[in-house]
C-alpha cells in the first residue's frame with residue numbers, strides 16, 4: 664500500500680480548548696494540530712490534562728471554552744458524525760469481562776453498525792491481526808494485562824476508523840509487547856490512519872512524528888522529538904576529539920564551547936548537520952587530526968525535565 668503523505672490536512676484541530684471543573688482549570692486554552700497520517704504523542708506528568716483533552720476530542724465531555732474539530736467536523740456540534748471517524752482506547756478497559764474475546768468484538772462491531780458477513784469478516788481479520796484467535800473463547804475478565812490491551816486495540820479498530828486515540832495503550836505492558844504495539848501503530852500509520860497517543864514512556868515517545876508536552880493544563884512545547892530537544896537545550900550538542908588545539912571561534916552556528924578535562928570538546932551548536940562539515944574543513948586547513956566528531960544523543964526525558972523546570 665502506498666504511504667500517505669503526512670501533509671497539511673488536519674485530523675485534529677483544537678483551538679483554545681479549555682476545560683474547567685468548578686474553579687479548577689484542567690485544560691487551559693490549548694491549540695493542537697494533528698496532521699492526517701501522523702503519529703502524534705501527548706506527553707506530560709500525572710494530572711497534566713492529557714486525558715481531559717482526549718475526552719473532549721472524543722466528545723465524551725464538552726469543552727468549557729474553545730473548539731475541536733476532527734477531519735473538519737465540529738465535535739460538539741456534530742458529535743455523532745465526528746465520533747464515527749474515531750476509534751478510542753481509554754485508559755481503563757471498557758471490555759465486557761463476562762463475554763469472550765470474540766463476543767466482545769462481535770458486540771462492539773454490531774454497536775458500531777456492522778452486520779452479517781461484514782461483521783464476521785471484520786472480527787476474524789482483527790483476531791488474526793492481533794493474535795487473538797487462539798484465545799477467542801476466553802472470558803475477557805480472565806485475560807492477562809497484555810491480552811486485554813490487544814483486545815482493547817482491536818475493539819477500537821472494529822469500525823475501521825480514520826483516527827485512533829489511545830490513552831496509555833502500553834501502560835503495564837512488558838517491553839517486548841510494547842515494541843510489538845508500536846509496530847502495529849507504525850503499520851496503521853502506513854495504512855493512512857492518524858494516531859493520537861499518550862504515554863509515560865519517554866523511549867516510546869521517540870517513535871512519534873510529533874509531540875506536545877503538557878503541564879498544568881497547558882502545552883509547554885510542541886514539535887518533532889528533535890525540535891523539542893533543540894528547544895530544551897537551546898541547540899544541539901556535539902562532541903569533538905582532536906589531536907592538539909583547534910581554533911573554533913568564528914564557525915557559524917557555534918553557541919558555546921566546553922573543554923572537558925580529557926581534552927575533548929563539548930559544543931552547543933545551532934545545527935550539527937551544517938556545523939560538523941565546517942569543523943572538519945577547519946581542522947584540515949589547520950593540519951589538526953580529528954579523532955571523532957559526532958552529535959551527542961539527548962534523551963527526551965532529559966529534554967522534558969529541562970522544559971518542565
Ligand SMILES: Nc1ncnc2c1ncn2[C@@H]1O[C@H](COP(=O)(O)OP(=O)(O)OP(=O)(O)O)[C@@H](O)[C@H]1O
Pocket residue numbers: 684687689707708709710711712713714715716
Ligand atoms: N471530572 C473531574 N472533576 C474534577 N477534576 C477532574 C475531573 N477530571 C479530571 N480532573 C482533574 O483534572 C486534572 C487533569 O486530569 P487528567 O486526567 O486530564 O490528567 P492526565 O494528564 O491525563 O493525568 P494521568 O497521566 O494521571 O492520566 C487533574 O488534576 C484531575 O484531578
